[in-house]
Amino acid sequence: MKIISKDDFTDFLNALIGDDSWNVIGIKSKGSKFAFGPLESAEELRLDYDVSLLPPKKYFFPQRETLFTYDLSEGFSTKNPEEPKPMVIVGVHPYDIVALLHMDEIFRETKSDPYYFKKRDASIIIGVNIQRISKWNFSSFMGCDVIDYGYDLMLTDLGNRYAINVGSQKGGELLSKYGKNVTAALARDIQIAGQKKREVMGLSQQKFDFPPELIPELLKDSYTKSGFWEKHSEKCLACGSCVLVCPTCYCFDVKDNPDLSLGHGERIRTWDGCLLEDFAKIASGENFRATRPTRYRHRYFKKGKYLFDRFGFISCVGCGRCSSNCLPDIANPVNLLNDMYHESINSGSQIAASTTEPDVNIQTEGNIDYVPKLATVIKKQPMTSNEILFEIRLDGGSELGHKPGQFVEVSVFGIGEAPISLSSSPTKKETFELCVRKLGNVTTKLHKLDVGDKVGIRGPFGNGFDVNSLTGKDLLFIAGGLGIAPLRSLFNYVLDNRKDYGRVFLLYGCKEPKELLFGDELAESTSRGDVEYKSTVNWCPENETWTGNIGVITTLIPQVSFDPERTIAILCGPPVMYKFVIADLKAKKVHDDHIIMSLERRMKCGVGKCGHCQINHLFVCKDGPVFNYSKIKGSPEAL
Amino acid sequence: MKPKVAFFDFAGCEGDQLQVANLEEDLLALLGQVEVVSFREVMKGHSDNYDIAFVEGSCTRLQDEDRLKQIRKNAKLVVAIGSCAAIGGINSLKNYKDLDSVKKVVYGESGKLFDSYAARPIDAIIPVDAYVYGCPIEREDFLHVVKSLLLGKKPEIVTYPVCVECKKNENVCAFERGQFCVGTVTRAGCNSCCINEGTICWGCRGLVDNPNENSHKEVLIKYGLTVDDAIGKFKLYFGWQEAKR
């Protein structure tokens, strides 16, 4: 521990501010509150603050950020944003530092986010121990009120001087370079520092009625608590305030912003929030979390259970910002969880913390790349009035190299990006096929493209089908409507490797005959002799001809005889289909882990970060889109 | 082929058309992408052959309806610009007053010279393809809609309230300053410009699609507004939308 007088600290800061190679950010007053902003002089610093309006996360994961700019005028070129200038952030409270450590792990998991880390690596955090505590703060319960790691320098106010703990090499170097008259701490300094910290934390007005370690189990027990979530979310204004001010929230949206010439523009990402009405809405209009109680509940579960299971921390540092910003006062986790605890105890539940800690294993396989590769439309084949089959080749001769069941993010620059399943098998090498339904802005524009036009492709994403686990088995494909598109990638793969598999059945249903996709191709497959194919329509209008089965897809299941022990059922179709098909399969004694399905959600980033495709603890883009039923049957948001 | 655009105005202050003129250099860029065939405030000459019609101002009398229907017939796309055209705007304040006006609606066209009825947005008379909300419109918002239409895409309309933008802009909430704001139920897209300038949101962009009005009114009263004043706040811009709900 070191000591520096307050005057010398002022000089230290002013020296930093005067040195043009640093952006010096500090906590300043704003109205009757406080906010981090650029410091013009050390006088502006308010280390005696209680909490900042927005957490310092905004410097590493900004409200709005350009991912890249594109220029279509000469072919296609992109430019990445400039390197960030080194910055020093002065006055960060311990709970906000811990929040940054949460964000570090989240942004590093699976694929690392270069935009975040470039700024993080170029910055120095000078923390300060809490001198004044907001009445909503409960960071001591979350273990974040006092820390001994995560900062470069940490200040404690001792009256006429600061105690400084050096937390890293670059912190020490900064102090040596710009600080004068820095001495070693005396014994009394250590004791005074300790007393001051304890004093402040004793002033917290929030209190959990139970040990916070119980939170994950308590939540697990309360997912379907009758009326509980409705009661607590009744006054929710869907304003998003609770998540937008949160230091550990990281959901975002990505959109294109063309300029007026339409020839160039930028792709930007902006903060988003799961409490907002349209967060889980897809182009077809379906909203997977349409009601306030479901969205309200999701926030608590993501922070208190799903992230806990993945990273071992409850993703809340007790800063109290959500509580203070919620106008109807329903966002305070302490109130909600206390209420939940008392209700559980009163109803006789036994809640005990799990005896095993989650297994945390953060692997990073390279950086996320948000910049698409350019590709060309080779062929365009209308299939129905709403769907077109595109054949696409990546420019530069590289192969997509996808697995059946994966998807790509298709960009039409200026309009946006949409996730489309791959419809062709990877055995077809130089090109790949996408069956596109005209629904939203991107797909409508895709339909207007011609052969030779360019699109952007990112991916392939998703887990795809585990073809090895299917070898030697009988395969029962069940497709509804557009669901045939992703299944075709596996179906064709199987046909190209036919001897590796047992019997193959394909059941396909649509609303009416004119909606049938790949109809001729599938009918032809029966001529091979090693595939059983049956199709059905819900009804046949008068002006169309249909000689096949009439009825919903489940009416086909009794028409095939298969051995449930040897058969794996592979499903894809509209959300409403799954429940009924699964029920009929289980009636036929098909085991839960013999049922595989491909699900759809709003996949924006494709790498499990933006939050839009999350269903309970799973990310459809990363943990899916292919799921084994036994793995998701416990997830109420899945089906 | 540059699309042909035309500007029309009804009962309004022409502030939104002024905002288009206020695009300054962007106006020249805009003129590079479209052909203006009718903009009475700025040019002589008018053509009935236009693809996109921008309409400002509310419909406040029967004779406006025919003009609107003619515009709808001529145009492929009709865009309502400004709150008066999009949601009724401040004009709808009068809908709560003046029994004479109400009588006019009931009795029809008497007092022909000064005929007037409840102010209404233009989509009460004709179908509208896109909206630019705000009193006045934000220039960026207008350009966003224009760019979307030029790209052949449906302009995204934000469905969340002003709070989202206000929090991102790190404002001190109006309620914390002893003032009363309707931003919690007002459609965002303005980048919380008024709170950024130190005041409150007055609701000029209209209600969000599914506002939790009861909760918001409770918040207003909890923070000290009387019931009448809370209801009065909703009448400023939400007059038509409230009447419809």
Added chain:
Amino acid sequence: MKKSSFEVDVHHVTRVEGHGNIYVSINNGAVSKCEWSIPEAPRFFEAMVVGRSWSELHHITSRICGICSIGHTLASLKATEAAMGISISEQDLKLRKLALHGENLQSHLLHLGFLVLPDLLGVGSVVPLVSTNPDEVNTVLRLHRTANEMSNLICGRTTHPQRLMPGGFSKIPSIKELLALRKKLQDSIPSIQAVVELFKSLAVKLPNFKRETEFIALTDPSEYALYDGKIASSDTGSAPAKEYLAYTNEYIVPHSTAKWAKHVRESYMVGALARLNINYKRLSPIARETADAFNLLPMCYNPFMNSIAQLVEVVHSVEDSIRLINELEVAGLKSQPDYNLPTVKVKAGAGVGAVEVPRGILFHDYNYNEKGICTKANCIIPTNQNHGNIQQDMNALVPQIVNKSQKEIELTLEMLVRAYDPCISCSTHVVKIR
């Protein structure tokens, strides 16, 4: 001389704000009918504000006009402040004067560049000028942009300004920002001089028409009155603003949804020409030189010269803004809280606010009860006050040009209306239903 019979029927005059119609009927070379009429839809603002709170009135009345919304807001605030005895600081007074200059600049430049210039260059709008006279168009756009940036800096926004409120400002610029503005204004002077030169070369195209009339404007012994002053008439003397009704005398005209006004003659004129005629001696130095260069001296009775008077005022507003910023710099800018809300002691009262907006003198007159709720309101718009004068001018002008072609008569009459820079939707803010 051919004696002809025809009609000039201009439905919705172009390049003016709002909807106005010109109808002239000529029979055998003699004028049988000449009418300036307003079909604009009335909007009932004076009825809408009754029952609303003192804290809201300026926000609502700003929406009377998109172009002079700063002027309406200021007149409204002055009326409320007069009614409740609220005073503002010296600093806020200077900032409000800057706000009005910003509006004057923006409005005059738009009028001169987009609405009047096409007539003088013989085209239908500014659009073809983009290719034929790109330098001039760019100069006007650049100056217009500086004017808007000025309004944005002081008021938050040109149209429907947010920062103006009873008792002061919710937010003020920093001294750094004001000094940067001053530099921009100083740098704009060469561009303004270029515009002056352009109009000098084109001024000969303005019709040489003269008709004696009365002029009414604010006046003040210490400066060219825009924000504060007494009402002055070129025919009679001056009086405090609250006696405005004696001057305006609004009355209803059958062919117009807007009311008309008159004082000691059949009609009177307000606007830049009126201000210049009454306050010429208090123009800033270069503005005075500019007026002299056009031979624009009191009393000028040619309404077409209103546009030139506006050009002179552009020069004056730039010079005077620089002076105001100099004064703020010397006095030192006093800071205020980030989200300022001036405290107001609410009480019953009545007050009048008079302000010169680009188009002329504007009055807002409010009555409040003890709870600060508005019980009565009256707004007299500059363009209302000009409608009568436009009609009288037309009556005098048409016989003088009756032998010209129909197209020329139409253009001349349209130019006459445009010279007044009318704001017609403002002027039809209220109608009392019979």
